[in-house]
Amino acid sequence: MIKKVLFKWIVFCVFTVCVSSCVERTEFDPDAYVRPLEIVKLSENNYQYISYLKLSQSNFYPCNGYVYISDGEAVVFDSPIDETSASQLIHFLQNELKVELKGVIVNHFHADAAGGLEAFAKANIPSYASSITAQILHNDAVEITYPFETKQELKVGSTVVENTYFGPAHTQDNIVSYIPDEHLLYGGCMIKSLYAGKGNLEDAYVQQWPETVGKIKEAYPEVQVVIPGHGGKGDARLLDYTIELFSDDTTDYSHNLE
Structure with missing residues (x-):
């Protein structure tokens, strides 16, 4: 008898937790077909986040982003893939970590770098990207606050972040961001994690890719430290691997040079 009562009580508790989790939703809870934002603390000043690009109803592709903090100020490298995830990241930084968001740096125009920019704009957080990225996004009614041609420096606390356009690779407009104080490079989708494949080449300039890297x-x-757009972070070997990966490509991509 006691076992039966205990079993019923356990079932009731589990059911209550399940119902509560379904009913007590917040504005940041994803729907059934969306993966939630993941935020990983690397150190006191460094956070990596992962948002998920939906490829099919049951297939999600993890996309890296990065946050750097210095003296109470923070900068985000790449937007999460949608406005909801971006709002969640902004809320976490402003309300949980209590930092001032100095801006979001957009690596290139694809959704895994710029998909949630509207959330930053609504929060009056400035955006930084190459002038090529700015023009492409402008055509889609998305505005970059501070575009640049070749190089741009952004002050975050006592640290300087360098944004630089070295040439086409994954896309025509891709940049990299470097933090000298951390010896850290945010490479975005231009840089591949070790043993990764070539990935999405729809807008790629493959023949220029090794030269740019x-x-x-x-x-x-x-x-x-090198953080790629997808997969695990690493060191300078990620640059060597990316160069090697595309150096033997003999496919004709001349259509991308128009």
Whole structure:
């Protein structure tokens, strides 16, 4: 008898938790077909977040983003893939970490870098990107606050972040961001994680890709941490791997040079 009562009580508790989790939703809870935003603390000043691009009803592709904090100020590298995830990240930084958001840096125009920009605009958080990215997004009614041609420096607390356009690779407009104080490079989708494939080449300039990454490697010989757009972070070997991956490509991509 006691066992039966205990079993019924356990079932009731489990049911109550399940019902509560279904009913007590917040504005940031994803629907049944959306993966939630993940935020990983790397150190006191460094956070990596992962948002998920929906490829099919049951298939999600993890997309990296990065947050750097210095003296109470923060900058986000790439927007989460949609406005809801971006709002959640902004809420976490402003209300949980209590930092001032100085801006969001957009690596290139694809959704895994710029998909949630409207949330930053609504929160009056400035955006930074190459002038090419700004023009492409402008055509889609999305505005970049501070576009640049070749190089741009952004002050975050006591630290300077360098945004630089080295040339086409994954896309025509892709940039990289470097934090000298951390010896850290945010490469976005231009840089591949170790043993990754070539990925989405729809807008790629594959024949220029190794040359562009070679320029990055030459510009930052002291880099120690490299964060790619997808997959695990690493060191300068990610640059070497990316160069090698695309150096043997003989496919004709001349249509991308128009």
